[in-house]
Amino acid sequence: MNLKIAVLSGDGVGPEVILQAKKALYAISVAYDHEFIFEDALIGAVAIEKTRNPLPEQTLNLCLNTDAVLFGAIGNPKFDNNPESKVRPEQGLLKLRKELGLYANIRPIKPFKNLLDASPIKKEVIENVDFVVFRELTGGSYYGEKVLNEEGTFASDICEYSENEITRITHLAFKEAQKRRKKVTLVDKANVLETSRLWRKLVKKIALQYPDVKLECQYIDNVAMQIITDPKQYDVILTENLFGDILSDEACAIMGSIGLLPSASVGDTKALFEPIHGSYPQAKGKNIANPIASILSAAMLLQHFGLEKEARKVYEAVEKAIEYKVVTLDLNPDSRFGTNDVGDFISNVI
Amino acid sequence: MNLKIAVLSGDGVGPEVILQAKKALYAISVAYDHEFIFEDALIGAVAIEKTRNPLPEQTLNLCLNTDAVLFGAIGNPKFDNNPESKVRPEQGLLKLRKELGLYANIRPIKPFKNLLDASPIKKEVIENVDFVVFRELTGGSYYGEKVLNEEGTFASDICEYSENEITRITHLAFKEAQKRRKKVTLVDKANVLETSRLWRKLVKKIALQYPDVKLECQYIDNVAMQIITDPKQYDVILTENLFGDILSDEACAIMGSIGLLPSASVGDTKALFEPIHGSYPQAKGKNIANPIASILSAAMLLQHFGLEKEARKVYEAVEKAIEYKVVTLDLNPDSRFGTNDVGDFISNVI
Ligand SMILES: CC(C)[C@H](C(=O)O)[C@@H](O)C(=O)O
Ligand SMILES: CC(C)[C@H](C(=O)O)[C@@H](O)C(=O)O
Numbered sequence: 169m170n171l172k173i174a175v176l177s178g179d180g181v182g183p184e185v186i187l188q189a190k191k192a193l194y195a196i197s198v199a200y201d202h203e204f205i206f207e208d209a210l211i212g213a214v215a216i217e218k219t220r221n222p223l224p225e226q227t228l229n230l231c232l233n234t235d236a237v238l239f240g241a242i243g244n245p246k247f248d249n250n251p252e253s254k255v256r257p258e259q260g261l262l263k264l265r266k267e268l269g270l271y272a273n274i275r276p277i278k279p280f281k282n283l284l285d286a287s288p289i290k291k292e293v294i295e296n297v298d299f300v301v302f303r304e305l306t307g308g309s310y311y312g313e314k315v316l317n318e319e320g321t322f323a324s325d326i327c328e329y330s331e332n333e334i335t336r337i338t339h340l341a342f343k344e345a346q347k348r349r350k351k352v353t354l355v356d357k358a359n360v361l362e363t364s365r366l367w368r369k370l371v372k373k374i375a376l377q378y379p380d381v382k383l384e385c386q387y388i389d390n391v392a393m394q395i396i397t398d399p400k401q402y403d404v405i406l407t408e409n410l411f412g413d414i415l416s417d418e419a420c421a422i423m424g425s426i427g428l429l430p431s432a433s434v435g436d437t438k439a440l441f442e443p444i445h446g447s448y449p450q451a452k453g454k455n456i457a458n459p460i461a462s463i464l465s466a467a468m469l470l471q472h473f474g475l476e477k478e479a480r481k482v483y484e485a486v487e488k489a490i491e492y493k494v495v496t497l498d499l500n501p502d503s504r505f506g507t508n509d510v511g512d513f514i515s516n517v518i
Numbered sequence: 519m520n521l522k523i524a525v526l527s528g529d530g531v532g533p534e535v536i537l538q539a540k541k542a543l544y545a546i547s548v549a550y551d552h553e554f555i556f557e558d559a560l561i562g563a564v565a566i567e568k569t570r571n572p573l574p575e576q577t578l579n580l581c582l583n584t585d586a587v588l589f590g591a592i593g594n595p596k597f598d599n600n601p602e603s604k605v606r607p608e609q610g611l612l613k614l615r616k617e618l619g620l621y622a623n624i625r626p627i628k629p630f631k632n633l634l635d636a637s638p639i640k641k642e643v644i645e646n647v648d649f650v651v652f653r654e655l656t657g658g659s660y661y662g663e664k665v666l667n668e669e670g671t672f673a674s675d676i677c678e679y680s681e682n683e684i685t686r687i688t689h690l691a692f693k694e695a696q697k698r699r700k701k702v703t704l705v706d707k708a709n710v711l712e713t714s715r716l717w718r719k720l721v722k723k724i725a726l727q728y729p730d731v732k733l734e735c736q737y738i739d740n741v742a743m744q745i746i747t748d749p750k751q752y753d754v755i756l757t758e759n760l761f762g763d764i765l766s767d768e769a770c771a772i773m774g775s776i777g778l779l780p781s782a783s784v785g786d787t788k789a790l791f792e793p794i795h796g797s798y799p800q801a802k803g804k805n806i807a808n809p810i811a812s813i814l815s816a817a818m819l820l821q822h823f824g825l826e827k828e829a830r831k832v833y834e835a836v837e838k839a840i841e842y843k844v845v846t847l848d849l850n851p852d853s854r855f856g857t858n859d860v861g862d863f864i865s866n867v868i
Contacts, residue, residue, distance in 0.1 A: 243709070258709045288643040288747050309677065314712035321681040323716035327659065331671040357760070359593070359608045362664035366673035392768035393776065396746055397638050410707070414764060418742035426743065 169202045169473065174234040176227065176264075178212040179257060180447025181457035181507075182240025188459035188511025189238060189466040192485070195518035196470065196478045207234065211264070212242030212257040212447075222260030228267055231438070236469050237268070239442035240462070245449055266306050269435035272337045273303040274344075274468075275416040275444060276430070277399075279423050282490045286424025286499055289396060294422050299402035300348070301419065302341040303412020305433055307333045308363070310409050329363045329408065334370045340434075341406040342378040351382045351403040355391045355411055367408060388415075395419055416444065425498045427458025430465035432472060439472050441465040455506035458496040460486055463514055485517035519552045519823065524584040526577065526614075528562040529607060530797025531807035531857075532590025538809035538861025539588060539816040542835070545868035546820065546828045557584065561614070562592030562607040562797075572610030578617055581788070586819050587618070589792035590812070595799055616656050619785035622687045623653040624694075624818075625766040625794060626780070627749075629773050632840045636774025636849055639746060644772050649752035650698075651769065652691040653762020655783055657683045658713070660759050679713045679758065684720045686786075691756040692728040701732045701753040705741045705761055717758060738765075745769055766794065775848045777808025780815035782822060789822050791815040805856035808846040810836055813864055835867035 175190065177183040190206060197204045209227040216222050222242075231237050242257040264270075278298045284291045312326030345352045354371045356364035368385055375383040386394070388411050394401065395415060399422055407415065420426040426445045433440040443461030451457045467482035489495060494513040497503050505513075525540065527533040540556060547554045559577040566572050572592075581587050592607045614620075628648045634641045662676030695702045704721045706714035718735055725733040736744070738761050744751065745765060749772055757765065770776040776795045783790040793811030801807045817832035839845060844863040847853050855863075 256709065262710070288639055290638055290640060293638040310710055312674070316712050316716065320716070320719070322678070323712040324662070324676055324678040325711045325713050326674055326676050328672070328674040357763075359606065360612075360660055360760075361675045362666050362673040363675050366666065366670070369670070389763045389767035392742065392764045393770050396768065396771035410710075413707075413739045414742045417739035418746065418768065420743050421746035 172205045172234040174230045174237045175206050175208045176211040177240040178242040180449045180452045184507050185459045185462040186240040189462040191515040192463045193466050195515040211260045213244035222257050223263045237440040241447040243447040268438040270433035271306045272434050273305040274432045276300045277419045283424045297399045301405045301416045304337050304408050308409035338374045345381045345404040349403040353384045353405050355407040357388050427498050428460050432468040441469040457507050459507050459511045485514045488517050522555045522584040524580045524587045525556050525558045526561040527590035528592040530799045530802045534857050535809045535812040536590040539812040541865040542813045543816050545865040561610045563594035572607050573613045587790040591797040593797040618788040620783035621656045622690050622784050623655040624782045625651045627769045633774045647749045651755045651766045654687050654758050658759035688724045695731045695754040699753040703734045703755050705757040707738050777848050778810050782818040791819040807857050809857050809861045835864045838867050
């Protein structure tokens with residue numbers, strides 16, 4: 169297969185970890201006779217510094233003209249604690265999601281057998297946990313109108329959802345559930361929010377088209393607790409943008425390290441693959457960031473294009489690295505291995 | 519001291535657990551020579567059934583004319599899964615909070631020494647955890663305008679905050695921090711939401727008036743994870759309504775059972791005390807619901823009126839019940855003790 173992949177490494181540890189994902193993809197291309205062409209572009213704080221724009225025109229065009237995007241991380245503390253700064257790195261990511269129509273963010277949560285002890289949660293609670301979060305990614309309060317009055321004494325954010333926005337991701341979630349344990353849990357706050365009531369009404373209607381899938385509706389506050397106390401109950405979690413942001417980060421606690429979690433953001437035509445850990449600026453350039461989340465994001469990319477065998481190969485190579493303890497400091501405080509070593513080990517196994 | 523207390527037992531297990539809180543308060547009044555006068559009133563689903571109004575005029579008037587409200591729980595599955603029902607039990611609670619001006623919801627999280635093993639989280643992670651959540655309770659998307667278009671294909675919720683709403687609870691949170699470990703963590707999503715940026719700006723300004731207190735700002739998605747992976751870092755968590763709803767329920771996972779968590783909702787003149795577990799309809803009438811959350815809510819009531827000694831007495835009696843394993847099924851699957859037994863034991867110890 170021929171794939172043209174835009175590489176947006178972004179800020180902080182983004183470049184270091186994405187390099188390892190590229191190595192893994194290169195190893196796959198050699199082993200399975202594919203051709204992957206990588207093209208780099210700017211995004212986030214580095215893009216602001218060089219072009220004053222967190223998503224330069226050129227970057228967007230590249231993404232629109234490639235098969236997939238491999239994304240590192242964005243964010244820089246320089247902007248974080250300055251709510252007044254008008255241009256922020258995050259705007260680049262949000263605009264990119266919207267422009268590429270990436271309406272579904274998919275995050276699988278399945279702890280590694282050899283890492284069950286790394287989690288703060290007890291082994292018996294998390295072993296065999298296997299669920300996936302479907303987070304709506306281009307709607308809700310991320311994109312609704314924002315107001316700040318002139319005196320700076322009043323602010324508002326609108327959370328909006330339309331039938332179409334809810335419907336398209338709901339079908340994706342139910343189709344995924346059909347391939348899994350056949351259960352969808354809709355997470356909302358229907359006892360308070362009008363948007364949640366719309367979600368609940370529409371999702372229940374769509375569920376009738378999938379009689380083999382069980383639908384359960386739970387409140388976000390309850391799920392925030394149950395994801396820790398009883399995570400095994402979940403198969404596919406479906407939810408709106410902000411709730412999905414919160415729950416999928418929370419679910420990292422199950423995995424033992426946020427450095428292990430990949431994600432796919434997909435739409436009808438485009439797809440982007442990204443570790444969920446963010447820019448982790450304290451670690452930048454130190455060769456200590458965990459590259460596994462990025463490498464698994466590359467595996468999700470392969471899977472997205474139907475390269476199941478290849479995706480499994482990457483996943484198994486990651487499992488090997490964990491089994492042989494070729495992991496970074498976040499997973500083993502005595503580790504002698506850096507970002508590069510882990511990446512090299514994994515691509516060699518491939 | 520003379521106190522007139524409105525008792526709103528509400529739905530589900532509300533009446534059973536509130537009865538135990540009343541017993542504890544009665545025992546305190548005898549032991550310390552106070553006079554507590556209780557007056558019952560309707561709220562929630564039971565109020566809808568009897569008066570078609572989740573917060574009857576009479577109930578509101580009673581609350582406005584008493585010193586404090588002891589609140590059970592509201593919610594009934596009959597209404598839950600029917601997003602179209604126009605009258606919902608929750609409206610009663612939301613209206614009550616607004617009418618009484620209860621703008622700060624306070625939830626202490628401090629696991630019991632003898633219950634560290636009951637949590638799904640590892641002992642070493644949660645021992646010595648001791649923080650308190652200050653959740654804004656009468657603003658945000660709970661009270662902003664809600665829209666559903668006629669065709670039922672579009673919905674929106676507005677999240678609004680004004681300077682005054684943010685300021686008053688922020689002062690409460692910083693004053694509390696001064697009595698504790700002198701740290702406030704503001705939780706927001708300032709990289710996306712305008713309201714969050716207003717919170718951050720104003721809280722930072724107010725923090726200058728409390729030079730002995732350290733302010734930290736963290737994003738909600740990050741906190742949702744850190745509250746599980748590193749909960750010891752928190753002292754006072756300050757946040758808006760919906761984020762506070764999510765985080766304080768999530769924090770229950772630390773305690774081992776949601777049946778242990780009390781809360782106080784306070785304003786400038788009124789105060790309400792409530793277990794956070796909700797109506798738990800499956801347990802109604804079975805004498806299995808954990809009364810400790812309600813009894814500790816009564817302790818928070820005592821503390822609110824400066825009765826520190828009395829509050830401590832209740833807390834110690836609860837610790838005794840836990841030490842002697844006089845607890846309900848949620849804390850000991852082999853327990854022979856029901857709601858009533860636990861309540862009796864605790865008031866006898868008092
Ligand atoms: C950086 C931020 C805007 C982003 C989000 O909230 O969507 C991040 O937390 C994520 O989950 O990808
Ligand atoms: C019942 C519901 C409206 C309420 C809320 O969301 O505030 C509850 O979850 C709580 O936290 O007291």
